[in-house]
Amino acid sequence: MNDLQAILAGTVTRLFAAHVTKELLESAEKGQWPAALWQVVQESGLTLPQIPEAHGGSGGTWQDAYIVVSAAGRFAVPLPLAETVVGAWLLSQVNLDVPTGPLTVAPVHRADRLKLTRDGKQWRLTGTATGVPWGRASTHVVVAGDGGEPMIALVAGGGRVKADENLALEPRDTLVWNGTPVVAAAPAGHRLPADAVQLYGALVRSAQMAGGLEYLLSQTVRYVGERKQFGRPIGSFQAIQHQLALLAGHTAAAGIAAANAFRAVDKGAADFEIAVAKVRTGEAAGLGAGIAHQCHGAIGFTYEHSLHFVTRRLWAWRAEFGAESQWAAEIGRRVAKRGADTLWSSITRQ
């Protein structure tokens, strides 16, 4: 981490710690859009960390974006911050203007096909996208669709929305378009892979999960140091200590796997590293959440305790934008196709 990144990390940590309170998380779960929080995050320049300045962003790297997105996971920030980071990236890659305000992306499920048709100078969007993160709250949706060739389009929010939520009560809405005029559209071109929405979606979820695991580790260490049974802190028992050592291992692995994928995007083609990150962080999320709950005992299983704000997100996120099985299969097929004897050389390629 360079000096600027250390400053960025300090800034996001202070900002989220001050604003993402338990009350805010609870009201967001009841469906309240945290408008003031979005405002302060946007005004602090944190919504477009890796977007070129020419497109209104901060001009940083994906490694800078990792700092913001993983911190958003650490604090369970109830905003489409990760989605805005991805949506703005897709727009900037095809030279479309990035609007202000919260963005989301679609389709998140590969089976959902969105069609773009030309109507004079205007492009129109048709199709149904399920499980769109923060669909109802986003001012614009960045869509990957088929317009005779792969295209990226920007469409205003507020169309037909069927509200739904994931396990963590984050909005995951169904959006329906029926010949809806788009704001702008451009061919995806060679700078974006065909499955760019899934790929970059998996990338940001891996960072959110890595951040969530960091929270679980620090929170669980704190709790087992305070909670006393049999006359001493439960953290002094070997059985608990070994659980925390395991959690530390998964947290470390998740963090480096996710950071490695962000670094790879900065360098170029990163589909292998992104798949690795989603598999490794997803597995760590499941195991880590289990350990954190076991060490917290019954209190951690209550709504009153804050642990679930992160554990429910981890359970939801690991299945979004492709679960471990989907990305592991991609890695497995790729490795097999290249042949057993090239395994090591493909892992070590820079």
Next chain:
Amino acid sequence: MATFHFELVDLPREVETLRAEVRGFLQENLGGRAPDQRARSWGGFDREFSRKVGARGWIGMTWPKRYGGHERSALERYVVLEEMLAAGAPVSAHWVTDRQSGPLLLRFGTEAQRQRFLPRMARGELAFAIGMSEPDSGSDLASIRTRAEKVPGGYRVNGTKVWTSNAHLSDYMIALFRTQVVPDKKHEGLSQFLVDPQSPGISIRAIYDLSGAHHFNEVVFQDVFVPDDMRVGEEGDGWRQVTAELAFERSGPERYLSSIQLLIETIREAGTEPDERAAVAIGRLVAHLTTLRQMSISVAGMLQAGQSPNLEAAVVKDVGTCFEQEIPEAVHLLMGVEPRLNSGSQLERTLGYLIEHAPSFSLRGGTREVLRGIIARGLGLR
């Protein structure tokens, strides 16, 4: 909360030239080696191979040139190690000198000891064994009882060491003895010595592992004389010295690559168009492998920067050895083949070898339980 810190490390571009050289060397020297032989890796003892590695300048790479070293970076050394281990090279005859005994002498040895041993180590001519554990002292290493009593000109040693790998093949042993009994302070009064296994009074008895193989030994000392100039470091500093190098021992590629030959054979067996189940199982293992490599390189980067990442190293070894042990299990579940040592199938042979040897992965170099205690301490829980 005290915590660990893993930063991504970019290997410098130059190391890729070195990597290509090592691959060429390994292809030339081990090209036809069977997978179940490669799986022995740093258990394979081959003096001729070690001399060839030394001749290429790949032992003692980071040591000063005046001691026969090559003054290259820790990251360059890392690349050589990972290439050797990924190819299953038989590195055992120089493994201990390169990883532990050489660095120990550089740090704590006398000038005469450095001059005498390091150049030959770097040429791959000296094989070392490590005498630490005793019949009643394993994880509780500081409780060792083998005594080195001061006598004119040296020490008289009595006691027993066990699990001493390659003691029967090695030129020297680095041993930890008790030079002073300090009541209630077991970490004090320990000292390290260079011992010639041919010395009068030493008897070496083979201990066969569960597969019937002989690599470790019981070494009994009966009134063995060890001269003063073979003591390493100050008398009584032994504990500090043996713990100083633990980060080097616990984070290297040998802590996650032990089962890689089995993964390679599984990919071969699954074919270029694997079914979904095989693709998922293989892909998951490759994801773990890729991540562990980044963690291990991260620790190498900290060592290169002169830090002492003991906590991070313990994390790498714990996660890494779990992974090494998981591969035979995952392959069993996926392939359903019989583990057989004399099978015509390399998959079955390699699986057989690794199923039998996997239990040792989380015992050697500090048990899983000891490591998790170290991690817990690092997290501020003890």
